[in-house]
Amino acid sequence: MKKLLSKDPVQLLSGAQIAVKTLERLGVELCFAYPGGSAVEFHQALADSAIRVVLPRHEQGGAFAAGGYARATGKIGVCMATSGPGATNLLTGIADAWMDSVPVVIITGQVEAGLIGKNAFQETDIIGMSRPIVKHSYLVLDPAEIGATIVAAFALAGSGRPGPVWIDIPKNVQKAVAEFHFDPGMPPGRENARQAVRPEEIAAVKRAIARARRPCIYAGGGVIAAGAAEELRRFAEGYGIPVATSLMGIGAFPETHPLSLKFFGMHGSYCANYAVNECDLLLVFGARFADRSTGDAKTFAAGARIVHIDVDASEINKNVPVDLGIVADLKAVLTALNRTPEPVPHPEWLEMVRRWKKMHPFAYRPEPGRLKAQQVIDALYRRTGGRAIIVPGVGQHQMWAAQYFQYTRPRQLLTSGGLGSMGFGLPAAVGAKLALPEELVINIDGDGSFQMNIQELGTIAAEEIGVKMIILNNRHLGMVAQIEDLFYQGKRGNTDLRTKAEASFPKFAGIANAYGIPARDVYHPAELEAALDEMLASPGPFLLDCHTVYQDHVLPMIPGGKSYREMITG
Structure with missing residues (x-):
């Protein structure tokens, strides 16, 4: 044993220390964490760590803050809480991350393993509660598995379509001692390879563009998640196609650009809603056809051929049937399409879009002496x-x-x-x-x-x-x-x-x-x-x-479940 230690020292750490040490090795610099009885071990380990701990005043605030960190950077946000009410207070913030595909890793303390299922003080089945709003959840019962579980959680949260991953660790497992090992390799079988772009799919998209007379781009939050905003700009300019975004896609295409229609949907611009619905080819990049975007899905872009490109196969044909669905890395698809752009002039269509912009811009009427x-x-x-x-x-x-x-x-x-x-x-x-x-x-x-x-x-x-x-x-x-x-x-x-x-x-x-x-x-x-x-x-x-004034309305507005033709503009 002495010879082994001198050659390759074995580091024995508590489960909580293994968790924190693994976070350090993964490059985590900031963690939003609120202490509690089942999370004391984590905070003791964090006290000896270089990781900056930000103490929210409520666990929900910590979950939203971790999401804000991830949204701002594309990096994985981290939050921690104790068992029971600490964990349940995180749920709204994590549901928010799930709905918007935001990468967050959540680590919670749990009551001792022997008390699980016995209605112990501050026990909740947080794995069961969180299952519908996470990509995956782990209950770790062996301290030797903590490091590998956290590595797997980070890999899963940030790969494919990003999202939250939950890790629940009982207090006795946090205290137990095990050897610390760090292997940053991604576990097999978990989205470790994005689907390759096939040449025949690129050719099919180009054929659709060549046939179109009124093409329009619908860009969603997936463009931002894929880091493909520059590729989208080049694509729109190269093919001469106007761009409407979803609410989550805002910023994927510069709104000061002549081809920008701003965002569409319930409170989106008049021109974006009309262009998306009156086009004959809708190119959908990294979006999920949410009801606040489409209104009545049965009438959405009813006369258009729809091409949908997304990294998540489950989104293809889920809310709106499409003519061509491509499951692939969006950045790779746009890069391939940008190699040899084949623009087709659409002067009448672009002029129509300009008229819609001029007819109904976002506008408000100032009131003398009153703040709007x-x-x-x-x-x-x-x-x-x-x-x-x-x-x-x-x-x-x-x-x-x-x-x-x-x-x-x-x-x-x-x-x-x-x-x-x-x-x-x-x-x-x-x-x-x-x-x-x-x-x-x-x-x-x-x-x-x-x-x-x-x-x-x-x-x-x-x-x-x-x-x-x-x-x-x-x-x-x-x-x-x-x-x-x-x-x-x-x-x-x-x-x-x-x-x-x-x-x-x-x-x-x-x-x-x-x-x-x-x-x-x-x-x-x-x-x-x-x-x-x-x-x-x-x-x-x-x-x-x-x-501000007490009573005012956000316009335009498409009432829930209605079509763009029922838009309220004044």
């Missing part, structure tokens, strides 16, 4: 030169942020698309700013969405995170109230956040000040630009509470 949410975002775009990373919450403000800011690069708009989770914005912005400290990261939020994870102001203060925060404060749940106005004769069903005494409505600037964060209220349009400049000049975090 669209006005705030429009001014923010001008004052920043469009260079900020925008992280909205969910609601009307989210749609206005998508409409009135121009996005020119991938990962510039980080938003909760599939789940549409209120409370996303503030903690996700924390994760994004920690990932990219030199970037200007701005959380645009609503008063309702902001309050759902307002406790993360504590994280911002304690960690000195320079996130800028703009609350578009209309004092009610604007998106649901809009639905009430349009379809329920304006009858309010608990969407008004004001109390009988208006003065008791939360003073967000005062709350921020209580955490030591500078803040300012804005009530009048004349105050807006100076307030934005003050926020942008502040070296650290800053909160701007913009008191």
